[in-house]
Amino acid sequence: MSDDTQTPETKLTASKRKWAEEGKFLTGRVTRPQSDRLPPGQHLVKNWPVLDLGQQPLVRTDNWRLDVAGAVENKLSLNWQAFDALPKSSKLSDMHCVTTWSRYDNRWQGVSTHDLLDEVMPRPDAAFVMLTSYDGYTTNLPLADFASEDALLATHWEGEPLTRDHGGPVRLIVPHLYLWKSAKWINRIEFLTEDQAGFWERNGYHMRGDPWAEERYSGD
């Protein structure tokens, strides 16, 4: 057989098979016993507080873009129509803010990070992501956490479009890390081979931010 039957698809398929063999992206999987549901130092709230840098950008879907760059096979720049054409998922999860409030049972809809990763295919050396938002906010996290099965690019909360103050039209939700990792008004995802600090991480917050390990500040 000659080599000219090689198409981009077979290259992509081979790469996906290799990830499966390596168990890539499985490490972010998080299941915990119910008794361990509230992380240490947290208290429950019923409302949903708003926290950000005080600038809530007005981002409309007709000029929204999501750029995916860095250590990936397929760089993307999605407009709303292209993003909306991706498969949709629904997830139920708790959220935990470093300011000590937690809120249970949030129903999210959007595009799972798994489905996005299927499109962009991180290179084998990609190990971290840096998120950039329309208000200039940045935050970093390990790729394995970004790829966790509960993580999604959320467009809806409790069946309603995400409001502007909570990061609409699209925010990240990575429920097993403190909420500062869940960038509101997301605009760009860059895959990195080395970790870099985002906004709060440069200002003393933890590079990972696991609530069960109380990874609040860089010394924790």
Ligand SMILES: Nc1nc2c(c(=O)[nH]1)N[C@H]1C(S)=C(S)[C@@H](COP(=O)(O)O)O[C@H]1N2
């Ligand atoms: N773009 C952007 N995303 C952000 C922030 C921000 O200032 N800008 N703040 C983070 C912090 S510190 C928290 S606690 C959560 C709060 O999300 P909420 O306002 O929807 O509760 O958003 C995170 N994502």
Ligand SMILES: [Mo]
């Ligand atoms: Mo926060």
